[in-house]
Amino acid sequence: MSAAGGSLDDSLDGDIAALSAALLDLCQAKGLRIATAESCTGGGVAAALTDIAGSSAVFERGFVTYSNEAKAELLSVPQDVLARHGAVSEEVARAMVAGTLARAPAELAVAVTGVAGPGGGTAQKPVGLVWFAAARRGAEPISTERRFNPELGRSGIRTASVAEALKLLMELARTG
């Protein structure tokens, strides 16, 4: 396997650090804890949040459910939903976020599942397609799809996905 993937966008890395810090501040002020469920970002959202000093007051736990078995076992994503819609789908993203809130003492959760590439893309689900879901406990989840430019490369798509997940959490933290 090659380590020579696309290099991270330094300015986006700065955005991620600033966004993580702002999100943690807001959550701490509102008494909200965060849990994460990640497939294609592979722990990148959790790593971004926990890179900020003091994050333990807000970040509670994270699930890196890379395999379908992990999604089913750790987050109770139904096997038939995985089989019918595929791991990269709105249905699975929403099931992941619901499972996260069921398994973690957190008020906010986000889930990410996508095709980071370079392999694994199809006509219907190309490299760069990423589904996100986020929810505040007791409220309906929100979900959104992004189609990142495949030319960003694997690392670039992952980094852009981390930023998007943080923005969704911020949107939920701001409201209510």
Next chain:
Amino acid sequence: MSAAGGSLDDSLDGDIAALSAALLDLCQAKGLRIATAESCTGGGVAAALTDIAGSSAVFERGFVTYSNEAKAELLSVPQDVLARHGAVSEEVARAMVAGTLARAPAELAVAVTGVAGPGGGTAQKPVGLVWFAAARRGAEPISTERRFNPELGRSGIRTASVAEALKLLMELARTG
């Protein structure tokens, strides 16, 4: 909270990418899957491995057990071990890795728990103290302590810890 922590060491980042790729190659050749349990690195080991294309053949799942409650619930770390030895201890690192192998269909696991700082240090457990445990299924875990220079800063200690965790996994993947 401030995002102005120590910046990542670019050359260590390169080492981590190369080490991740080599580890994944070796594990794929030997039919070994990897699961991770992370406290102070907060998903950084999982993120490093999954940044490599093709990692889904080897990386199975990861647990980011930032709170003590997460360590107990997700990895069955006994509450009395947490209370007696503290989260940053050899005993907890070993319990985390045992719990990971019990909860994941993987042959190799690594656990990381430490004081990344800048707060949270004590005379006995200063900033920079990190405990690691790794195990191959069916064998006794190995564990090791590192005392990183606090001047590395939070990000630097976390990055150095990710590299150390990957080296431990490599050591176990090579043998047997």
